[in-house]
Amino acid sequence: MSADAWTSVVTVVTLVSALSLAAWLWLLLARGFFWRTDVRLPAREEPDDWPSVCVVVPARDEAAVLPASLPSLLAQDYPGRAEVFLIDDGSTDGTGGLACELARRHEGLPLTVASPGEPPAGWTGKLWAVRHGIGLARAREPEYLLLTDADIAHAPDSLRALVSAAGTGGFDVVSQMARLRVESVWERLVVPAFVYFFAQLYPFRWIGGGRAGSGRGRATRTAAAAGGCVLLRADAAERARIPDAIRHAVIDDVALARAVKGTGGRVWLGLADRVDSVRPYPRLHDLWRMVSRSAYAQLRHNPLVLAGTVLGLALVYLVPPAAVLVGAATGQGTTAALGAAAWLVMAGTYLPMLRYYRQPLWLAPLLPFTAFLYLLMTVDSAVQHYRGRGAAWKGRTYARPDAVAEEGRAG
Structure with a gap:
């Protein structure tokens, strides 16, 4: 040259x-100070009358992680009425039977295990399971739905903190990004960056900026949630036609938040302190x-x-x-x-x-x-x-x- x-x-x-x-x-x-990690559950006051909650857990071949996660849901210290619906999405590893066994071993919230069968065309398996779980929950007429993944472990006060935050702030969705496991060399290198990149795409401060269409700036149009832990007001789910309106979405948590915000709902997303993923990703391949x-x-x-x-x-x-x-x-x-x-x-x-x-x-x-x-x-x-x-x-x-x-x- x-x-x-x-x-x-x-x-x-x-x-x-x-x-x-x-x-x-x-x-x-x-960019909304995306790099800061101080967006945690907002200020909250516990209600005098606790609303009812149904917890929906879609699960497909989760027997390896269920013993570390499901007991934490059953052990929730929640003053109101709450129960858990685990929807077995065609598992071949005995997920449903293990869930029933764990419920027998651990006292706590009542557990219902059900299976919706194979999803029809146009539905992802997870959202088909969520639809079935929400359908069962509606018979209980809950005020809130907690959608949480089968690999997520919750601290005993997680549910009451989520409900208190939603009620105090007037939020239709309160979602926490569970702290992912960071133990292997590749997890240390990749996992924190995964959350960092997500926050760069969807700055948490912008997500909670207000109602869509309220004229309060671009921040109000940013919507996202973290699928591992989503507390959703039941009437907001009906207005937004959750999950039918997002039935094909692979990135279902972001689609859910957009659907709720698109119908005038308020969404909050932040980092979790005591909500953890127990799923390991030991290899780069994983x-x-x-x-x-x-x-x-x-x-x-x-x-x-x-x-x-x-x-x-x-x-x-x-x-x-x-x-x-x-x-x-x-x-x-x-x-x-x-x-x-x-x-x-x-x-x-x-x-x-x-x-x-x-x-x-x-x-x-x-x-x-x-x-x-x-x-x-x-x-x-x-x-x-x-x-x-x-x-x-x-x-x-x-x-x-x-x-x-x-x-x-x-x-």
């Missing part, structure tokens, strides 16, 4: 690194499957959005370390300084999430490597989709939402 050509390359890298730094300054200051099964669905199966996402990830996360290396190799101090500044801001915004997960802070500078893994997972999700294996989970593969919509219109 000639000297002029190399100079041009360095100039381009310098300009791109400046753009990356500008992007990080915008993310730091104008985490890869967790992300890639729904990453392309998050991009609405749109190749142009995929291309933009890949370029965006590269600009924001990969350019800073590349600029440092190029600047150091060529003696271009400006290039290296711009890359280092962007990398420093990136690592600084990641520190609160590492603290939340009680992980060593030296992992912060490794975020570009983790982002590169997520970039590959996203591309792999698209590749698997076009091979007909996208959005696959526990033996099921789901169609694109637009295909389901076209099928519905044709019917």
